[in-house]
Amino acid sequence: MSRLANQAKSIKQFLFINGTKIEAPAYAPLYSPYSGEEIAQIAMADRHLTKQAITAAYHACKVIGKMPAYQRAEILERVAALLKERADEAAEIISRESAKPIMFAQAEVARTIETYKFSAEEAKRIHGETIPFDAAAGGAGRIGYTVREPIGVIGAITPFNFPLNLVAHKVGPAVAAGNTIVLKPASQTPLSALFIAEIFAEAGLPAGVLNVVTGPGGTVGDAIVEDERVSMITFTGSPSVGISIRKKAGLKKTTLELGSNSALIIDKSVKIDEIIDRCIMGAFSNQGQVCISLQRVYAHREIYEEFVEKFTKAAKQLKAGDPLDPETYISALIAKGEADRLLEWMEETKASDAQIITGGKLKNGILEPTIITGADRKLKVSCQEAFAPVVVVNQIDSIEEAVEQVNDSRYGLQAGIYTNDIKTALYASQELQVGGVIINDVPTYRVDQMPYGGVKESGTGREGIKYAVEEMTEMKLVVWNQS
Structure with a gap:
């Protein structure tokens, strides 16, 4: 030591x-x-x-x-x-x-x-x-x-x-x-x-x-x-x-x-294999206890199932345990009360039409990486700040629909969009109501010399x-x- x-x-x-x-x-x-x-x-x-x-x-x-x-x-x-x-x-x-x-x-x-x-x-x-x-x-x-x-x-x-x-x-x-x-x-x-x-x-x-x-x-x-x-x-x-x-x-x-509940839009033209590692980092690094942690994903219906499958598979492979172990990716939340709060949110989610695809439970005192699909925007996991390894993935039919759902939030720190269409990227950069729009990366991106801050709450x-x-x-x- x-x-x-x-x-x-x-x-x-x-x-x-x-x-x-x-x-x-x-x-x-x-x-x-x-x-x-x-x-x-x-x-x-x-x-x-x-x-x-x-x-x-x-x-x-x-x-x-x-x-x-x-x-x-x-x-x-x-x-x-x-x-x-x-x-x-x-x-x-x-x-x-x-x-x-x-x-x-x-x-x-x-x-x-x-x-x-x-x-x-x-x-x-x-x-x-x-x-x-x-x-x-x-x-x-x-x-x-x-x-x-x-x-x-x-x-x-x-x-x-x-x-x-x-x-x-x-x-x-x-x-x-x-x-x-x-x-x-x-x-x-x-x-x-x-x-x-x-x-x-x-x-x-x-x-x-x-x-x-x-x-x-x-x-x-x-x-x-x-x-x-x-x-x-x-x-x-x-x-x-x-x-x-x-x-x-x-x-x-x-x-x-x-606060924030940062969102990512994934367009239909995106190659999913190329973005999974970044999405894992954005959602689960530091147990999701990051102001710009990836909490909401809006994936186009044409790539939605592929994204959910590969994102879930990668999340299940993350090692949980002692934070001093160099191979550990997920460890304990900052306080037991935070874990209890998230477990209450999981119960609310189970009572809805949403599905917990993986995680949602404590294992040896550590909240497992959690992926939820089909969550209504009024559920706490969607509209509040989780500050935990919890991600909601919802299907959208258009970029306009995705932008509307991203903006339907009391927060506006950063948002990301993956797209190969320059007009789509420009549209998102103009219409997203956030302090920073990250194009072709997760909203969790930050370097320390860039202007960083948000709008709304x-x-x-x-x-x-x-x-x-x-x-x-x-x-x-x-x-x-x-x-």
Whole structure:
């Protein structure tokens, strides 16, 4: 077992405030979602300690805000280099605290390294533009330009499903732009956040720029959202919590990446053998606990039966078990309550005309990869976010019908379409009501420099380093009167 992962087992994990490990008044055990063993004792911050972290971040604003861009870039480059050196440790921490199979944890670490590299590069590209004032009669004799300035203290609240990379999508651009951060990681996955805080400290980030405060959302999260010194909230999680944050945040900037039940359309001209592996990855990687996990498939009637047969066969071959086993593809959901919820959804499905082709049951505490056909759009497995290895496959007679069914959702994060017809692809790209349309791939596709976000109850704002930097800076106009 790697050094840091071994240290994490059954020992206290402190808060990280102003560059220092801080004790909390209480600690809570952290259990492995897979084995149930205790892996750490996690500090439970109270409101006072959260305010202390905000104070540290507020005072550090001048330090990081005045730091030259090349120095911020150098820190981020060192973070990427240090993380690469300790990639195996990081992957094991992710796997232990979240039950993410190690193959996917390793891929997350590799992506996170890229994310910090992109952040380092973007730190050097923050600039404004000149304004042609003399284009207006009242602008003669004047010149002007815009600059982008750090917004200040950013409150970041992150989820469990990508505990290292989704932290990077908030911390990386925040540091690149010269902001400070108070980070509240998900209660089940605090270890990777504390790990990256140590990496940042080793890379030379000034004290107070990154603060990690663990504890209950009702205490820590509310204190961050409500504090006047916090200028922006960036949150990834459920729509209900996101809506609550939006109400409490007042005039603060908010970037909210919320729910989804992402869909894929498969046209009649598609060669099914060429897409099965991608569909398996899109639906079942990380137990389907991905914001853009493939949850709904609309397959043209001419290839529907072939797709269902081959998709089901491939799903049955996936190995379930210990997340630290390099051959494991499916492991436990993040909490027992999540498995219970899905089993209730399965009972609702059984009472309908839908068919559970494979899965739908727990085996050794792991929800089997589940494929459902003929599901009515009002069933929970269709209209809500499963966040589990559950996929609905329905037959459609036309692309227009498929687009209508994809759009019949409260969510709109990403959607995909496989087609060999350029007019069909163009039609889908124009008519799908989502933040991103992925042509000839699953909706689960993401690289970390692309703009990422949705419409409807999937959230507001965009992530992706360049776009996050825009969210995390304020535009200032400077006008010179030469007369």
